[in-house]
Amino acid sequence: MIKAVIFDLDGTLLNRDESVKMFIQKQFDRLIKLLGHIPKEKYVRRFMELDNRGYVWKDRVYQQLVSEFEITEITWEELLQDYINQFKNNCISFPNLISMLEELRTNNLALGLITNGKGQFQMDNIKALGIRDYFETILVSEWEGIKKPDPQIFKRALDQLNVSPNESIFVGDHPDNDIKAAQNVGMKGIWKKDFQWNNVEADFIVDDLGELPLIIKNLRQQITKFC
Structure with missing residues (x-):
């Protein structure tokens, strides 16, 4: 039995795929004053690639994004904390x-x-x-x-x-x-x-x-x- x-x-x-996509789009919109030099679709696409469907933890993802896109107005640690705080609001x-x-x-x-x-x-x-x-x-x-x-x-x-x-x-x-x-x-x-x-x-x-x-x-x- x-x-x-x-x-x-x-x-x-x-x-998770749809939840991540919603989160990262909203993150870009929230932080557009700090990330505005990057095309939104490029930021979203690259995050999804680096994330590898969740098998890469986000400290590595955000370190790579900060390096590749020359993000200087916000640290990778702050981006990571935003992910930790906000992802739950995008769960589908x-x-x-x-x-x-x-x-x-x-x-x-x-x-x-x-x-x-x-x-x-x-x-x-x-x-x-x-x-x-x-x-x-x-x-x-x-x-x-x-x-x-x-x-x-x-x-x-x-x-x-x-x-x-x-x-x-x-x-x-x-x-x-x-x-x-x-x-x-x-x-x-x-x-x-x-x-x-x-x-x-x-x-x-x-x-x-x-x-x-x-x-x-x-x-x-x-x-x-x-x-």
């Missing part, structure tokens, strides 16, 4: 996020979340999406001292939810850090499709979060039938 569903955050529940979820979580919770499934990243920053984003209270456990890599794909962070979440791996599903967008890592500890992996990858070996694949409740319902019925 499936008893728990654990989620990744960025690229799975949070539409994928469609059907709240209704999906509501339905899973109504079906008596324990819900958890595991995300790599900075602790308070990620918690601010989770709260901004309005989803904090849906999860019985939330593990952020900085606070845990381990990160995906380390199996220990998955096992820690399972222990906190008091479920075994074969009673659990992990939903994520990264083929290795999410799907393969979860499968390696004995969980089923559902891949939230991302244009960056093809031919991902997942137990199930979804385009939309709204597809999850039915998949999980059918899976629970199949497992019960064969028990």
Whole structure:
């Protein structure tokens, strides 16, 4: 019997690409007196390139931007602090996020979340999406001292939810850090499709979060039938 569903955050529940794009455009507009010598589209495009979909922390991104664009009116540290303070105000979820979580919770499934990243920053984003209270456990890599794909962070979440791996599903967008890592500890992996990858070996694949409740319902019925 499936008893728990654990989620990744960025690229799975949070539409990070669109959130970053909105943030960086607004940052430029807010700071135009300090950045006005740079074409806006060039600033936005270069930030997105250097950010590498979140896999490069922003201290390095802003140091590079300050150097490349010869920014002298504001420091990279101040730009970074603006990012830390303001990103949460630009969080965009994928469609059907709240209704999906509501339905899973109504079906008596324990819900958890595991995300790599900075602790308070990620918690601010989770709260901004309005989803904090849906999860019985939330593990952020900085606070845990381990990160995906380390199996220990998955096992820690399972222990906190008091479920075994074969009673659990992990939903994520990264083929290795999410799907393969979860499968390696004995969980089923559902891949939230991302244009960056093809031919991902997942137990199930979804385009939309709204597809999850039915998949999980059918899976629970199949497992019960064969028990």
